[in-house]
Amino acid sequence: MRLFLKEIRDLKETEVEIRYKEKDTEVENLVSAVNSVSDRLPAVTEGGDNVLLIVSKILYFDAVDRYVFAYSADDVYKVRKTLYDLEEEYASRSFVRISKASIVNINAVRKISPEEGRRLRLLLTNGETVIVSRGYVSGFKTAIGMKGDA
Amino acid sequence: MDTKRLSESVRKAFLISTSLFSLTVVLIALVFALAGELIFPSMMIRVFIIFTVIFILTSLKVYISGTKSALKIPYVVINLIFLPFYMGATLSGLFLFNNELTVSNLFVYVLLFLATFTVVQLISYFTQKTKTDKMNDALEIYKKEHRYNGDEE
Numbered sequence: 001m002r003l004f005l006k007e008i009r010d011l012k013e014t015e016v017e018i019r020y021k022e023k024d025t026e027v028e029n030l031v032s033a034v035n036s037v038s039d040r041l042p043a044v045t046e047g048g049d050n051v052l053l054i055v056s057k058i059l060y061f062d063a064v065d066r067y068v069f070a071y072s073a074d075d076v077y078k079v080r081k082t083l084y085d086l087e088e089e090y091a092s093r094s095f096v097r098i099s100k101a102s103i104v105n106i107n108a109v110r111k112i113s114p115e116e117g118r119r120l121r122l123l124l125t126n127g128e129t130v131i132v133s134r135g136y137v138s139g140f141k142t143a144i145g146m147k148g149d150a
Numbered sequence: 151m152d153t154k155r156l157s158e159s160v161r162k163a164f165l166i167s168t169s170l171f172s173l174t175v176v177l178i179a180l181v182f183a184l185a186g187e188l189i190f191p192s193m194m195i196r197v198f199i200i201f202t203v204i205f206i207l208t209s210l211k212v213y214i215s216g217t218k219s220a221l222k223i224p225y226v227v228i229n230l231i232f233l234p235f236y237m238g239a240t241l242s243g244l245f246l247f248n249n250e251l252t253v254s255n256l257f258v259y260v261l262l263f264l265a266t267f268t269v270v271q272l273i274s275y276f277t278q279k280t281k282t283d284k285m286n287d288a289l290e291i292y293k294k295e296h297r298y299n300g301d302e303e
Contacts, residue, residue: 094296107293112285114278116215116225120285129221144292146285 001026013092043070043077053077055093059108059124061086063101073126096143098122099133106144156213163208171201200243207235226275230268237263 016034020027040052058070063083070077079086087097094106098120108124115121120132120140132140141147174197182189211232214220220228241259245251 106289107296109289112282112289113224114275114282116229118278120282121221121225129218141285141288144285144288145295146288 041070041079041081043079045075045077051077055090056105056107059105059126059128060098060130061095061103071128094143096140098130098136098140102130104130104132155216156209159213159216160209162212163205166208167201167205170204171197174201196243200239203239203243204236207232207239224275226271229271233264233267237267 018027018030018034039055041055041058043051043053045051053070053072057072059073060071061079061083062069062071068079068081068083068086070079081089083097083101083103086095087103090103095103096106098104104122104124108126109122110125111123113121113123115131118134118137120137122130122132124130175194178189178193178197211228215225215228237260240263241256244259245256
């Protein structure tokens, strides 16, 4: 295996490209190693166990009272970060703010439909629905590549 | 019953109903001022009763709209389900203590209310639906460009 490192000052974030002839154990180990560095978020399960969540598997974050929860397809985890921090940190990872209390993973959105009061209804891959508040519709549209005021 | 969501629904409904009530009172006052007549106290009582019922209906509607099963159907369906109740509240308020209105008038009002409400709701829904269809197209393109986890290309 050959390792190349290249400094590109224009890049917004570090990129890793793995070139392989065949996806064997070595490649999979490399992918997990890269993921373990960049794609993990410390969280607490309902039972109180500390876990590392795979960020791309999180469907949305929701703030309830003073706590922030991460929702995966099947579970809910408590996260020790503020929504503001998560929004800043994961903006480049397809996460976008959709209300004062929620951030959604765009990749987890299955369908967008209209909601009363110029809001949007997002159907997620696990069948749950979240609402985009009126004030965040423009930001959501920009995030998916549309003009915010279109 | 989710008490937190219920109180939030009541708060929202209160804001909507009081805004509409104030607007209606101002409009009635303007009409009567232009006509140079005095507002009858019974009319204000009627308006108050109408908006109290509307407040209760709206609280219920907002609460039901937030349930999981309601989120699976288009919001316009919920609005159309509540349509007869809103119509009942408004028309019974108009006809209560009012001897001038007849059954034929009631029929006209019911038709007018049904037609206006349904058409406005459907136009509004389908206009928004056209926009969200475009968003769904943009979402598909986005997903193709930003695959999960930067997986395989």
